[in-house]
Amino acid sequence: MLVDRINQAARKVPTWAVYIVYLIPVPVLLYMAQTGGLGREPINALERELGEIALQLVIIGLCISPLRRFIGVNLIKFRRTIGVLAFTYVVLHLLVWAVLDVQSIDRVVADIIKRPYITIGMAAFILMLPLALTSNNTSVKWLGAVWRRLHLLTYPVAILSGVHFVWLSKGFQLEPLVYLTVILALLALRVPTLVRKVAT
Amino acid sequence: MAHRWKNTLTRADATPLAAYMNRRQIMAGAMGLGLIGAAGMARSQEAELEPNSWEDITQYNNFYEFGTGKSDPARNAHTLTTEPWTVAIDGLVDNPGDYSMGQIMEAMTIEERIYRFRCVEAWSMVIPWNGFELADLLNLAGVQEGAKYVAFETALRPDEMPGVRFPVLDWPYVEGLRLDEAMHPLTMMATGIYGKPIPNQNGAPIRLVVPWKYGFKSIKSIVRITVTEDEPPTSWNKANGREYGFYSNVNPEVDHPRWSQASERMVGGGLFAKRQPTLMFNGYEEDVASLYDGMDLRANF
Numbered sequence: 001m002l003v004d005r006i007n008q009a010a011r012k013v014p015t016w017a018v019y020i021v022y023l024i025p026v027p028v029l030l031y032m033a034q035t036g037g038l039g040r041e042p043i044n045a046l047e048r049e050l051g052e053i054a055l056q057l058v059i060i061g062l063c064i065s066p067l068r069r070f071i072g073v074n075l076i077k078f079r080r081t082i083g084v085l086a087f088t089y090v091v092l093h094l095l096v097w098a099v100l101d102v103q104s105i106d107r108v109v110a111d112i113i114k115r116p117y118i119t120i121g122m123a124a125f126i127l128m129l130p131l132a133l134t135s136n137n138t139s140v141k142w143l144g145a146v147w148r149r150l151h152l153l154t155y156p157v158a159i160l161s162g163v164h165f166v167w168l169s170k171g172f173q174l175e176p177l178v179y180l181t182v183i184l185a186l187l188a189l190r191v192p193t194l195v196r197k198v199a200t
Numbered sequence: 201m202a203h204r205w206k207n208t209l210t211r212a213d214a215t216p217l218a219a220y221m222n223r224r225q226i227m228a229g230a231m232g233l234g235l236i237g238a239a240g241m242a243r244s245q246e247a248e249l250e251p252n253s254w255e256d257i258t259q260y261n262n263f264y265e266f267g268t269g270k271s272d273p274a275r276n277a278h279t280l281t282t283e284p285w286t287v288a289i290d291g292l293v294d295n296p297g298d299y300s301m302g303q304i305m306e307a308m309t310i311e312e313r314i315y316r317f318r319c320v321e322a323w324s325m326v327i328p329w330n331g332f333e334l335a336d337l338l339n340l341a342g343v344q345e346g347a348k349y350v351a352f353e354t355a356l357r358p359d360e361m362p363g364v365r366f367p368v369l370d371w372p373y374v375e376g377l378r379l380d381e382a383m384h385p386l387t388m389m390a391t392g393i394y395g396k397p398i399p400n401q402n403g404a405p406i407r408l409v410v411p412w413k414y415g416f417k418s419i420k421s422i423v424r425i426t427v428t429e430d431e432p433p434t435s436w437n438k439a440n441g442r443e444y445g446f447y448s449n450v451n452p453e454v455d456h457p458r459w460s461q462a463s464e465r466m467v468g469g470g471l472f473a474k475r476q477p478t479l480m481f482n483g484y485e486e487d488v489a490s491l492y493d494g495m496d497l498r499a500n501f
């Protein structure tokens with residue numbers, strides 16, 4: 001069975017390998033930005049590349065529990081890895097935006113207040129903070145059930161991230177809408193269980 | 201009339217001071233004689249203008265008919281057939297009809313204009329255009345009494361434009377100017393860059409250049425020019441009227457809802473390029489501010 005084989009293979013892959021593979025784009029993108037590989041204006045290009053990888057990681061993270069529930073593929077041990085990586089890319093995205101793009105504290109503050117798509121991105125980032133800070137074994141043990149409830153924050157984070165992309169796109173563009181649709185579909189899969197839990 | 205506006209200094213700026221002074225005096229004389237329509241065209245600011253490289257200008261473009269990525273037009277626009285090309289000129293003109301590029305080029309005097317180019321997304325370039333004043337073309341067609349606006353339309357060729365398969369905008373792309381803006385000596389039709397034919401991604405074979413307005417007003421690959429009495433629809437205004445007005449003059453004091461317009465970043469400066477303040481009317485305030493006397497630029501954004 002394919003599912004068994006995937007599960008067996010997954011058991012052999014250490015989580016640090018996923019970290020390493022998924023962090024390779026960082027030096028590659030920086031190198032490309034410096035050498036013209038990201039085009040004539042590398043700041044916005046880098047900002048966008050990092051944002052897109054962050055969003056993809058958020059989506060991959062949302063796939064993990066449905067994969068087990070509906071298909072039996074068990075990648076749960078990578079869920080935290082994916083979450084921490086997503087947060088890492090959001091931080092890099094935020095840094096490129098603040099330091100290289102906007103270049104001043106005044107403008108950072110003004111943009112967060114005045115530009116709804118930035119406000120939404122920032123809201124997503126702030127909601128990610130408690131998740132990132134508790135992504136360690138000690139926190140999981142200490143917080144127990146609270147930890148599980150806390151991690152429901154991934155749902156609003158995902159929606160806000162998807163809306164952020166749709167909102168910053170000019171005109172009527174397909175790609176951000178596809179991302180948002182995928183996010184909403186992945187969340188819809190959870191509605192029945194959430195309803196059951198609330199009911200009981 | 202060609203040569204109504206001049207950069208005080210040009211790209212090949214090894215002009216010795218004496219010759220430079222001379223030119224200033226000639227221009228001052230010409231103005232005195234009323235040969236130059238609008239006053240105060242020579243501005244020392246141009247001295248600072250260093251054009252962007254050919255690569256910057258031709259590889260970083262917004263031309264959504266060929267894709268929404270900045271490098272999509274350079275990659276995809278080669279499919280556009282630019283020969284033969286005709287521009288239909290109609291509406292309130294004495295000589296309506298299809299004008300071939302050959303006819304147009306024969307009738308016009310091509311000159312170089314080094315202009316700032318400011319995108320609504322807060323990036324900018326300096327571009328050495330080759331072309332002629334739109335006024336000359338409109339005069340060739342003969343603008344009639346009662347005309348108040350000029351409408352423009354970009355080619356729509358689904359076979360050659362991969363970007364129009366999806367309704368990012370309501371194709372074809374359309375733009376418009378008030379007649380006095382269209383007749384202004386700064387307003388030009390560009391057919392070349394750096395003395396070479398204009399590349400497809402930059403709007404071949406003929407495009408509008410209005411240097412004091414955000415770049416999207418400078419419509420590319422024009423197939424129709426219509427002189428009208430009523431304000432024509434414009435693509436970005438139709439797509440999002442709250443964000444994009446008909447005028448869209450560069451104005452550091454009026455922000456776009458999604459981008460601050462107070463500063464801009466010059467393309468080509470690499471990963472650590474500094475932002476620089478955006479100038480009122482993109483630095484052409486002396487030349488064009490009078491067009492908007494008494495107008496509330498916040499309401500008419």
Ligand code: HEM
Pocket residue numbers: 044047048049051052053054055058090093094097118121122123124125161162164165168
């Ligand atoms: C911390 C607050 C955030 C800020 C200030 C911010 C800012 C930005 C900016 C300025 C852009 C480029 C817009 C443009 O080019 O016009 C952008 C693009 C983007 N951001 Fe964010 N962002 C934030 C958080 C996030 C988060 C949490 C995610 C997703 C997890 C995200 C995903 C994206 C994506 C997918 C893009 C577009 C990429 C593309 O065009 O391919 N951002 N963001």
